[in-house]
Amino acid sequence: MASSKAAVEPLAVGIDIGGTGTKYGIVDHVGNVLFSGSMSTKKHAKVETFIDELHKKVTELIEKAGGAGRMKGIGVGAPNGNFYTGTxxxxxxxxxxGIIPLAKLLNDKFKLPVILTNDANAAAEGEMIYGAAKGMKDFIMITLGTGVGSGIVANGKLIYGHDGFAGELGHTIVIPDGRLHPGTGKKGSLESYASATGVRATTLEMLQNTKTPSSLRNIAAEDIDSKKVYEAAIAGDELAQKVYEFTGRILGLALANAVMFSSPEAIILFGGLTKAGELILKPTRESMEANLIKIFENKIKILVSHLKESDAAILGASALAWEVN
Amino acid sequence: MASSKAAVEPLAVGIDIGGTGTKYGIVDHVGNVLFSGSMSTKKHAKVETFIDELHKKVTELIEKAGGAGRMKGIGVGAPNGNFYTGTxxxxxxxxxxGIIPLAKLLNDKFKLPVILTNDANAAAEGEMIYGAAKGMKDFIMITLGTGVGSGIVANGKLIYGHDGFAGELGHTIVIPDGRLHPGTGKKGSLESYASATGVRATTLEMLQNTKTPSSLRNIAAEDIDSKKVYEAAIAGDELAQKVYEFTGRILGLALANAVMFSSPEAIILFGGLTKAGELILKPTRESMEANLIKIFENKIKILVSHLKESDAAILGASALAWEVN
Structure with missing residues (x-):
């Protein structure tokens, strides 16, 4: 009986498109990734051949999982993905x-409903359906990777804004006239500090402008990346730890501003920077609290995503598919 | 025929409670204030006597407007009003x-549904139903008065956050370690610059720290207020104009951050500071655009509320009543 019930339960397809590779999988209602795989994005100069290969590979998994009839839909997370237009x-x-009509291209191939959004919004959906934000109606998801992405949920729904581009917390200005962001040309944005790129920049600045002893001084500047800073910090390196403290203070200020905007129940953090644990979480929490007005004090949880990193992107994308009517 | 139809059209009661006075009125669906009045808040040391007087006065208007049966409900805007708890x-x-159960006290007296929120959220509802944001699903309302209030609408709904306190844009930090806000003890918040109080503080600073000639130098420091600065600016006073430019630059930065958060179709400004017109709007617009990343550039309208100032508070409060099911 249990297996026959399982056979009719709907499943969701999740596809996470990154600059280098694309991950895809078939997911059940509670977030088990039943089948998954990956392929190169980068090698496809044309989106058409990318879609062809993706269609072939994902169809194999769909067949294994009981066929297209069991699939509720396809959720896709992609950088700059627009929920409203599917592009x-x-x-x-x-x-x-340019502008790629990705949802339409996939729908034409798969003949299944396709919902597209950007990666950070997909991550927020994933946390809401399977993860740390389960049951929450108001929370903010922040991904701290090479860049800083965010997805904001209020009244139980992702905020997309009038044009589909809401949730660019990484580009909000936290330090007016601060560090230049080479990608946007703007100064002092959260992303220029609280990202892997930002951690590297902060480290290079501290190595140059302070005399704090550090094992990182034995590494050539071009070889220093956030992973090396993390390893040094964990090993007790004073300068590396100061880098995380500085980063956390700026992140906490940005979180305080976000809290005063939408008053979330929790902020969920995900991505490389969170691996430093309390080294970054402690200054982040302290700085957030220090900048909040009284009515918000000691109320807002800062949580680290507990979704398995290897599954998180597929889960996030698949979560979108449950929204298909 | 027309008058008999009008007789059955529902009406809404709007009550705006301020620290000094309370305004109330009866409003129709398109925002005509049919009857209105005001009374003192300040003289009532006890909320019970305040409610008694308010009940008596509003009931007179309700009778004039066709009786309680015609009233859809009562909307109330009050400082620190919590939508969820009615307190x-x-x-x-x-x-x-302390905590005043205002919605319950009013409901007990009037036997009508009561919806309460803070003044800035009420203003946002007013703009959405009767004003500049009519038909918009995503916009931000900012009130620039003695303080700075805000109401954020996304997906067609006010964002209240998990606890009812969302929308405190005035307390977000725009200049880290900036000007002290005596009320909150925080440094560099939007409210400490882009409010009547902030304009006065900026003026005093500029008078002290620059040699710019100004007619304001003939006024005693304690007599300088935002109205005098406004009058000087309109009359061409260079220093007063610089005050507005400085204020607009900071406001524009805060608006850019808000835009990157929720991507609104428009930002609606209301309140004393907007009277300076282009003197403040131009630097605000320029600074907002300068801080926005490309996808948001030249897209977001900055609008000034066109609701009559004397009616706006009642309209905003009454707008809440239309939400009663």
Whole structure:
């Protein structure tokens, strides 16, 4: 009986498109990734051949999982993915230029409903359906990777804004006239500090402008990346730890501003920077609290996503498919 | 025929409670204030006597407008009003301390549904139903008065956050370690610059720290207020104009951050500071655009509320009543 019930339960397809590779999988209602795989994005100069290969590979998994009839739909997370239009628009890290009608291309191939959004919004959906934000109606998801992405949920729904581009917390200005962001040309944005790129920049600045002893002084500047700073910090390196403290203070200020905007129940953090654990979480929490007005004090949880990193992108994308009516 | 139809059209009661006075009125669906009045808030040390007087006065208007049966409900805007709980919590400018169950007290008296929120959220509802944001699903309302209030609408709904306190844009930090806000103890918040109080503080700073000639130098420091700065600016006073330019630059930065958060179709400004017109709007627009990343550039309208100032508070409060099911 249990297996016959399982056979009719709907499943969701999740596809996460990154600049280098694309991950895809078949997911059940509670977030088990039943089948998954990956392929190169980068090698496809044309989106058409990318879609062809993706269609072939995902169809194999769909067949294994009981066929297209069991699939509720396809959720897709992609950089600069627009929920309203189903297009990917001018994504600097993807090989395809201009405006790509990705949802339509996939729908034409798969004959299944396709819902597209950007990766951070997909991550927020994933947390809401399977993860740390389960049951929450108001929370903010922040991804701290090479860049900083965000997805904001209020009244139980993702905020897309009037044009589909809401949730660019990474580009909000936290330090007016601060560090230049080479990608946007703006100064002092959260992303220029609280990202892997930002951590590297902060480290290079501290190495140059302070005399704090550090094992990182034995590494050539061009070889220093956030992973090396993390390893040094974990090993007790004073300068590396100061880098995380500085980063956390700026992140906490940005979180305080976000809290005073939408008053979330929790902020969920995900991505490389969170691996440093309390080294970054402690200054982040302290700085957030220090900048909040009284009515928000000691109320807002800062949580780290507990979704398996290897599954998180597929889960996030698949979560969108449950929204299909 | 027309008059008999009008007789059955529902009406809404709007009550705006301020620290000094309370305004109330009866409003129709398109925003005509049919009857209105006002009374003192300040003289009532106890909320009970305040409710008694308010009940008596509003009931007279309700009778004039066709009786309680015609009233859809009562919308109330009050400082620190909480939509979820119907309470006014620790409002520093009201005579009643602690947590006041205002919606319940009013419902007990009037036997009509009561919806309460804070003044800035009420203003946003007013703009959405009768004003500049009519038909918009995503916009931000900012009130620039003695303080700075905000109401954020996304997906067609006010964002209240998990606890009812969302929309405190005035307390977001725009200049880290900037000007001290005596009320909150925080440094560099939007409210400490882009409010009547902020304009006065900026003026005093500029008078002290620059040699710019100004007619304001003939006025005693304690007599300088935002109205005098406004009059000087309109009359061509260079220093007063610089005050507005400085204020607009900071406001524009805060608006850019808000835009990157929720991507609104428009930002609606209301309140004393907007009277300076282009003197403040031009630097605000320029600074907002300069801080926005490309996908948001030249897209977001900055509009000034066109609701009559004398009616706006009643309209905003009454707009809440249309939400009664």
């Amino acid at each position: 990917v628009e001018y994504a600097p890290n993807l090989p395809w230029k | 006014v919590e620790y409002a520093p400018n009201l005579p009643w301390k």
